[in-house]
Amino acid sequence: MSFWEYANPKKFMETSSWLLPWVAIGSLLCLVVGLIWGFFFTPDDFRQGSTVKIIYLHVPSALMAINAWLMMLVCSLIWIVRRHHVSALAARAAAPIGVTMTLIALATGALWGQPMWGTYWAWDPRLTSFLILFLFYLGYIALWEAIENSDTAADLTSVLCLVGSVFALLSRYAVNFWNQGLHQGASLSLDKEENVADVFYFPLLVCIAGFVLLFVALVLIRTRTEIRARRISALRARQRLNDTSPSATPKEA
Amino acid sequence: MIALLRRDLALTLRSGGGFGLALAFFLILVVLIPFGVGPQSELLSRIAPGVLWVGALLACLLSLDRIFQLDFEDGSLDLLATSPLPLESLALLKALTHWLTTGLPLTVAAPFLGVFLSLPGEAVVWLVSSLALGTPALSLIGAFGAALTVGLKRGGLLISLLVLPLYVPTLIFGAECVRRGAEGLAASTPLLFVAGITAGCVAALPFATASALRVNLR
Amino acid sequence: MPDLGKYADAVLGSYAVSIALIVAIVALSLWRSKRVKAELERVETETSGQANTR
Numbered sequence: 001m002s003f004w005e006y007a008n009p010k011k012f013m014e015t016s017s018w019l020l021p022w023v024a025i026g027s028l029l030c031l032v033v034g035l036i037w038g039f040f041f042t043p044d045d046f047r048q049g050s051t052v053k054i055i056y057l058h059v060p061s062a063l064m065a066i067n068a069w070l071m072m073l074v075c076s077l078i079w080i081v082r083r084h085h086v087s088a089l090a091a092r093a094a095a096p097i098g099v100t101m102t103l104i105a106l107a108t109g110a111l112w113g114q115p116m117w118g119t120y121w122a123w124d125p126r127l128t129s130f131l132i133l134f135l136f137y138l139g140y141i142a143l144w145e146a147i148e149n150s151d152t153a154a155d156l157t158s159v160l161c162l163v164g165s166v167f168a169l170l171s172r173y174a175v176n177f178w179n180q181g182l183h184q185g186a187s188l189s190l191d192k193e194e195n196v197a198d199v200f201y202f203p204l205l206v207c208i209a210g211f212v213l214l215f216v217a218l219v220l221i222r223t224r225t226e227i228r229a230r231r232i233s234a235l236r237a238r239q240r241l242n243d244t245s246p247s248a249t250p251k252e253a
Numbered sequence: 254m255i256a257l258l259r260r261d262l263a264l265t266l267r268s269g270g271g272f273g274l275a276l277a278f279f280l281i282l283v284v285l286i287p288f289g290v291g292p293q294s295e296l297l298s299r300i301a302p303g304v305l306w307v308g309a310l311l312a313c314l315l316s317l318d319r320i321f322q323l324d325f326e327d328g329s330l331d332l333l334a335t336s337p338l339p340l341e342s343l344a345l346l347k348a349l350t351h352w353l354t355t356g357l358p359l360t361v362a363a364p365f366l367g368v369f370l371s372l373p374g375e376a377v378v379w380l381v382s383s384l385a386l387g388t389p390a391l392s393l394i395g396a397f398g399a400a401l402t403v404g405l406k407r408g409g410l411l412i413s414l415l416v417l418p419l420y421v422p423t424l425i426f427g428a429e430c431v432r433r434g435a436e437g438l439a440a441s442t443p444l445l446f447v448a449g450i451t452a453g454c455v456a457a458l459p460f461a462t463a464s465a466l467r468v469n470l471r
Numbered sequence: 472m473p474d475l476g477k478y479a480d481a482v483l484g485s486y487a488v489s490i491a492l493i494v495a496i497v498a499l500s501l502w503r504s505k506r507v508k509a510e511l512e513r514v515e516t517e518t519s520g521q522a523n524t525r
Contacts (some may be wrong), residue, residue, distance in 0.1 A: 135417065139415040178429055214493070225508075
């Protein structure tokens with residue numbers, strides 16, 4: 001029993017079809033429990049008032065926005081090295097979810113920033129790197145959509161993902177450098193992990209689990225869709241081949 | 254290799270695309286900025302480093318889709334790929350051609366356009382050196398983007414979307430270098446970062462470009 | 472409903488935006504999954520008449 005067995009689309013479809021309901025239910029459960037717990041049953045922060053409740057959406061979505069990219073990077077590497085189609089399709093499936101997570105993180109961050117910092121947007125290193133990450137996602141998806149041949153698209157997007165990761169990392173440090181160069185030490189980002197008390201911490205953990213499971217469930221659904229779409233185009237191509245040259249041996253298809 | 258470089262240079266110059274167009278775009282952008290933000294020279298001199306760098310970057314972007322497109326369409330790219338010259342050197346060569354026809358003229362023109370934006374005199378040397386060291390990276394990244402989109406019919410817009418996020422670090426360090434130079438601060442650290450990015454791009458990106466080309470020529 | 476104080480807009484706004492976005496991506500994924508599944512079934516029955524289905 002090896003992990004690589006799931007590179008077989010058939011095996012992947014079988015396993016994911018029984019895994020999917022559990023993940024989906026788990027994600028729904030965690031999200032509902034975590035968000036209701038966080039929204040209704042946690043106290044207000046003495047400094048931030050009720051806005052601290054945004055943390056239950058902001059932190060998990062930001063976490064998943066980065067993890068989605070990491071997953072795409074790993075899948076791209078697997079595709080380049082071992083050429084498993086499921087891996088390339090999973091990377092494709094993850095990208096729109098990553099965009100959604102980035103959008104949630106940016107939107108909740110902006111709404112949180114308005115009462116706390118007095119502005120929706122500041123060119124703070126963290127915020128800026130998320131905006132750049134968003135642009136990377138857009139470019140990646142646009143390249144997938146633009147190329148018709150799916151193997152070519154998988155190859156090119158994988159290369160883009162690798163190069164993009166290097167540059168995303170570089171941008172992260174460049175942006176740090178740039179902003180400190182602008183306003184000396186006037187950093188707006190508060191270090192959230194350190195001053196989170198237990199009352200906020202446990203519902204936050206539940207929410208993070210919910211977002212992780214949600215991501216897994218969505219990736220499974222979308223990868224299954226991509227595999228089916230691939231099968232459709234394969235069947236269509238075979239049909240066309242049979243229509244145009246009935247004498248051709250079916251084995252070629 | 255030299256012959257190929259001369260051929261590419263001749264082709265680019267004769268088609269009149271890259272050379273004049275990038276410069277004209279740069280000129281127009283720099284001239285338009287004061288109309289947009291007003292003629293106060295202290296404001297202009299504050300934004301000059303950023304405007305000049307963004308202008309050079311956008312001017313570079315204009316001619317990116319031509320790096321491989323014409324050779325791809327008339328089939329010479331296939332011939333070049335089967336020639337003994339490795340595809341990696343071809344990628345490097347194409348980026349070099351692009352730099353010679355856009356990056357270099359932009360670098361030369363930038364100090365003169367800086368006058369329009371009342372760029373402080375002490376910043377000029379930083380402007381020229383950061384552009385000279387940074388624009389090769391722009392051309393190399395651009396060649397990578399062009400290689401990704403070479404098979405597409407409407408690749409132009411897609412290139413911008415793919416390449417612009419990759420330009421961010423170069424732009425940040427380049428503009429930061431000029432800004433520090435203009436304010437009389439020590440500007441060599443960002444300049445070294447720009448040089449480092451370019452060196453890294455020269456070393457690594459031709460391989461990515463060549464692999465993208467190989468996929469597209471398959 | 473907890474008392475959100477003067478920050479009610481920000482908190483409710485972010486919950487609304489986030490939940491809307493999550494629902495949107497889930498709905499989009501499910502909708503596309505359903506469509507592609509139906510399409511695959513259609514294509515499979517069409518091609519099953521011909522020789523050599525997998």
